[in-house]
Amino acid sequence: MHWYEMKLGGRGHTDSAVSQVCRPDRIADVPKYLEQVGKNGIIVRGSGSSYADQAINEDGAVMMTGRLDSIRSFDPETGELVCEPGVTLRAITELFAPRGFMLPTATASGQHTLGGAIAANIVGMNGHRRTSLARSVNWVEVLLADGTAVRASETENTELFKAVVGGQGLIGIIIQVSVTLLKRPADNVVVERRRTANLNELTEALKSARKTADFCYAWLDTSARADAVGRGVLTTASFTRDPATVPWFSMPKFKLPLPHFFLRLAATPFFKRLRYRLSPADGKTVEPYEKFLYPSDSVRYFTHRGVYQFQASFSEAEGPQAIRRILTEMAQTRVQACRAALVLTKEDTLSYLGSALRGYTISLDFIRRKGLDDFLKHLITVAGEHNGRVSVQDDALLEPRNLVLMYKQLEKFIKVRDAFDPQKKFDSNFGRRLFAKERKNEQ
Structure with missing residues (x-):
């Protein structure tokens, strides 16, 4: 178990902050690091490809998931891939393209980790066919603030799923993902x-x-x-x-x-x-x-x-x-x-x-x-x-x-966050910028 101080920024180089950083080698280590989180909480960081402050946590903790990149299973009959969150989209393409499979969403960048792509709810060059990569997610397993791991999908723990997808890591830590790859029509x-x-x-x-x-x-x-x-x-x-x-x-x-x-x-x-x-x-x-x-x-x-x-x-x-x-x-x-x-x-x-x-x-x-x-x-x-x-x-x-004007389901997101993380153990500069009012009300 090791923490070290590091200055982190976004892809756009407009924001940066010094944080206490950890790099778990195994999924089993993630709950142990979570127990050690103190003031200003923790945010998960995949490839750090967000432009701004989404994966920055000033005077707080940041968990880097790059080493959590194991493939758990793959079913060539159904295309179901189960893997850890740190696997990049490019790595999935390089591994499965020779076998005739492809990710359903063709994103502009392959450096996103799968967990980060779900947390950011990224769309792709085929957005007219598929809304986002999350549309092909069968389920995610999320480590919550109290240390419990919960599986969520469109049909199971649906409200949690809708908050985790696009939630910028403010709900919990994605520790496992099941996604369906498609058979590629041609090379x-x-x-x-x-x-x-x-x-x-x-x-x-x-x-x-x-x-x-x-x-x-x-x-x-x-x-x-x-x-x-x-x-x-x-x-x-x-x-x-x-x-x-x-x-x-x-x-x-x-x-x-x-x-x-x-x-x-x-x-x-x-x-x-x-x-x-x-x-x-x-x-x-x-x-x-x-x-x-x-x-x-x-x-x-x-x-x-x-x-x-x-x-x-x-x-x-x-x-x-x-x-x-x-x-x-x-x-x-x-x-x-x-x-x-x-x-x-x-x-x-x-x-x-x-x-x-x-x-x-x-x-x-x-x-x-x-x-x-x-x-x-x-x-x-x-x-x-x-x-x-x-x-x-x-x-x-x-x-x-x-946010209030543009996002009609914002209150549902806030409600889920309050229910699963009332103390805001998962937080970031982004979270404090846009949800500081809710935090002040709780205090």
Whole structure:
């Protein structure tokens, strides 16, 4: 049993804190560490891929689950995989892709641990088909604050399950997961990329792709103005038995550091216009599925200023107007994103803190600079005015009042948390930022 002091931050490098850290080697050790938790509680940390303060616990404890990565069992007949929470999505892909199996949700990153992906309730490039990875979870085993282990699913301890999924680790520690892998229809995907002239054309193309494509997402040129607002490049992919036209050697094991200079370059209107012009008007390739997966993993941010992520989901009716307003205000104020993406999603009903609506989800990364906090808080207000939800998964600036407005099942989450962890043994900077009022009321 060993604790040590360590400074931890999020992927966006906007938040950091010193914590007492432990790394259990076995699931059997987890309850022993939990017994030693003191002031400010403990939060579980998988790969640390959340952008902000979700897995940070200042002056408290952090449990790293990277060593809890054992595969317990796999049934090739049903596709059921039972494993520990520290197994990464990439590791699952590397292990089971050669056997013809795949995770049901194609996330942008494979570095997420399975436990972290469930706790963050991440969606993927096939969000128009599946709401999130949690939709394929058969059950989770959760270690609660009192040291008992409870199994929860859509049909067993349902309220607990809906609080654990997307609960950012504030309910308990996921110690075991059962998830169903799918038989992969083919080894390759036919990938089509084409430019769209504006937001209307892009949203229509996305809706059309929803009917036929297995995966679809769009890159946005956030520098475009006037009639070109919302122009971008749509990428769709569907499984095919055709031979690959693009070679694949191996999935990248290491991420290329992207220094501040290149991040700034990626955010310039010149770079965005160049990327748009160089993108194919209508291009098609056949790629191995593993090559198409995890596009975000080829680059990691490296900037002293930090990067904020703003991710918001809107209904199909409100989405185009809300997204147009966001992009127009960005262009008018010259606030540029170094990454901008748009995907289709189905409504998330598996989580009390699920952000996805049936419609559109826009994701924007911004280099932190003076005045950006206020602008992003304004975008949060804009999202609320259009009945949207800002995702808590990577957010750094949401306030309790925003949560109350956007998340209609928030009270159910708070009720479950109070019932299973009245002393708030599981806590984090994120938890105190958004739920401090409840904690004060208890004291």
